[in-house]
Amino acid sequence: MDPESPSHDDIGEAALTDIELELFVRAMQRRHGYDFSQYAPASLLRRVRQLANSLECGTISGLTSRTLHQPELLPRVLEGLSVPVSDMFRDPRVFRALREQVLPILASYPRIDIWQAGCAHGEEVYSLAILLEEAGLYERSHIFATDLSTRALQHAQEGIYPAREAQQWSRNYIATGGTRSFADYYSVRYNLLKIDKRLRRNVTFAQHNLVSDKVFCEAHLVLCRNVLIYFSNPLQSHALALFRDSLVRGGFLCLGLRESTDFATTAADFDPFDEPQRIYRRSIHPAAGSKA
Numbered sequence: 001m002d003p004e005s006p007s008h009d010d011i012g013e014a015a016l017t018d019i020e021l022e023l024f025v026r027a028m029q030r031r032h033g034y035d036f037s038q039y040a041p042a043s044l045l046r047r048v049r050q051l052a053n054s055l056e057c058g059t060i061s062g063l064t065s066r067t068l069h070q071p072e073l074l075p076r077v078l079e080g081l082s083v084p085v086s087d088m089f090r091d092p093r094v095f096r097a098l099r100e101q102v103l104p105i106l107a108s109y110p111r112i113d114i115w116q117a118g119c120a121h122g123e124e125v126y127s128l129a130i131l132l133e134e135a136g137l138y139e140r141s142h143i144f145a146t147d148l149s150t151r152a153l154q155h156a157q158e159g160i161y162p163a164r165e166a167q168q169w170s171r172n173y174i175a176t177g178g179t180r181s182f183a184d185y186y187s188v189r190y191n192l193l194k195i196d197k198r199l200r201r202n203v204t205f206a207q208h209n210l211v212s213d214k215v216f217c218e219a220h221l222v223l224c225r226n227v228l229i230y231f232s233n234p235l236q237s238h239a240l241a242l243f244r245d246s247l248v249r250g251g252f253l254c255l256g257l258r259e260s261t262d263f264a265t266t267a268a269d270f271d272p273f274d275e276p277q278r279i280y281r282r283s284i285h286p287a288a289g290s291k292a
């Protein structure tokens with residue numbers, strides 16, 4: 001044994017956890033091709049621990065072993081690592097800005113393609129669909145809704161949520177400037193609220209990994225909110241480069257309220273449009289060195 005390396009007794013608990021996390025990340029990459037090495041470590045560790053607990057693995061190493069030997073667990077593991085928390089019209093002021101400032105500009109395009117990356121359980125997809133419907137733009141729009149987690153996508157596609165959310169979501173809808181009744185868009189059965197399937201008619205749900213997959217579509221609006229916060233700075237820059245390459249010139253990018261393009265290598269490719277609501281436009285002028 002290398003006399004320099006620590007013995008079992010003097011290695012601290014935190015160092016052991018670091019090793020376990022590193023081995024788990026490596027196992028996910030080599031066994032399943034999912035690379036979490038550039039996720040912010042503190043929140044990744046929290047989710048890995050929660051997952052190990054909920055699958056009753058005892059330790060992160062136990063989870064690593066099951067991830068390696070039970071490939072059928074993968075959708076469950078991906079779901080555990082993602083944080084599919086969302087809301088209809090989450091941060092209503094953002095959706096108000098989309099309704100009042102962005103959609104009137106998008107209305108000038110004959111066809112409107114929207115990429116919603118990290119759609120989780122679909123609440124934002126249906127919120128957007130409602131805005132498009134009310135602006136009379138839905139028929140010529142298409143929403144490509146993507147996420148890493150296949151289980152989250154399945155949930156999004158079903159559009160079924162706890163009915164107890166209805167009141168809050170109705171308040172959010174009104175705060176976006178909605179003038180109809182939010183209840184027009186769903187039906188309730190027992191304690192579940194089911195989104196009207198009309199809102200799904202121009203939506204495509206698909207798995208897409210912002211870490212390893214290529215540009216998904218040509219888009220006039222990319223909405224990716226509360227996903228970049230889980231990424232390291234270089235990975236944020238990578239995702240923003242995908243969005244830039246996806247957007248037509250002058251196309252819109254909408255990020256989460258705690259996210260921005262400021263520190264990305266691609267910052268110069270985006271111009272602020274409504275900065276407090278984190279809405280940007282792909283620059284009309286190519287930045288030096290960027291793709292035309």
Ligand SMILES: C[S@@+](CC[C@H](N)C(=O)[O-])C[C@H]1O[C@@H](n2cnc3c(N)ncnc32)[C@H](O)[C@@H]1O
Pocket residue numbers: 082083084085086087090117118119120121124146147148149152208209210211224225226227230256
């Ligand atoms: C907190 S939710 C955000 C949901 C919604 N956009 C919102 O703001 O309410 C984060 C979502 O990002 C997804 N995600 C995490 N890493 C991803 C990746 N590499 N590629 C695509 N989606 C990812 C997760 O699966 C999760 O559904």
